[in-house]
Amino acid sequence: MKCTFIVYRFDPAVDKEPRYQEYMVAAEPTDKILDCLNKIRWEQDPTLSYRYSCAHGICGSDALMINGRIELACQKLVRDFKTANNFVIEPLPLFKVIKDLVVDMNPFFEKHRTVRPYLISDEDPPEKEWLQDPENQKFFEPALACILCGSCTAACPINRSNDKYLGPAALLRGFRYVADSRDTATGSRLAQL
Incomplete structure (x- = not known):
């Protein structure tokens, strides 16, 4: 199925203001949100920055805002969201953005x-x-x-x-x-x- 990902983008080195960029991703209901972000980076936009490490909910490095809720991208599946396959992905609030979805921890x-x-x-x-x-x-x-x-x-x-x-x-x-x-x-x- 086709999913729309609207992703927060901001590089303080070059951007004056943050923006949102839209990506279309072919995803299965059982795909993790992290899998979808990987598809975006690997297949569409290698400049997209985000963190992840273990991809199994142990390291915590992929904490993000997904449709207005703070979640671990590796622990949430596409089917977990009742948003007509539309996803808004943003960095953790209250943290300074280093680039895109990467925040200063x-x-x-x-x-x-x-x-x-x-x-x-x-x-x-x-x-x-x-x-x-x-x-x-x-x-x-x-x-x-x-x-x-x-x-x-x-x-x-x-x-x-x-x-x-x-x-x-x-x-x-x-x-x-x-x-x-x-x-x-x-x-x-x-x-x-």
């Missing part, structure tokens, strides 16, 4: 680093490994599902009005270590937040 990761996203312990390291109490891990395990794609930060209304706010991803990662019974930096980590 550096501020996101700088905020992430402020929570010190690693285990800190005053104890000497064990000879083999630090065993985790299963009940404690069960408590913070949902926080481990975050793949640092930036989607929650792009959608967060507080980020729209306060650029100093760390954002949900950084706070979630901070929670993960504050909740870890092996970590001894809870007080100093919370003071930083």
Whole structure:
């Protein structure tokens, strides 16, 4: 079937204003949106810029706005959208555009680093490994599902009005270590937040 992709285009090095470019793509209902973007770049327009890596929902690098919703392009199929095979593809909001659909993630990761996203312990390291109490891990395990794609930060209304706010991803990662019974930096980590 034929699908229409209206894609945000902007290269700050040459463009004064962003624009939208339309592409027609032959796609199956089971094609991923990422597959369609690849078809555009490989078959029609090699200048189109976007990120992806694993294409399996693990890396999070292909987070985009698809028809006004923040999604991972590798996780959404053409059939997931009831838009008569019309798709508007835009970069993540609130992030500076580097080119087309590629955004600058550096501020996101700088905020992430402020929570010190690693285990800190005053104890000497064990000879083999630090065993985790299963009940404690069960408590913070949902926080481990975050793949640092930036989607929650792009959608967060507080980020729209306060650029100093760390954002949900950084706070979630901070929670993960504050909740870890092996970590001894809870007080100093919370003071930083």
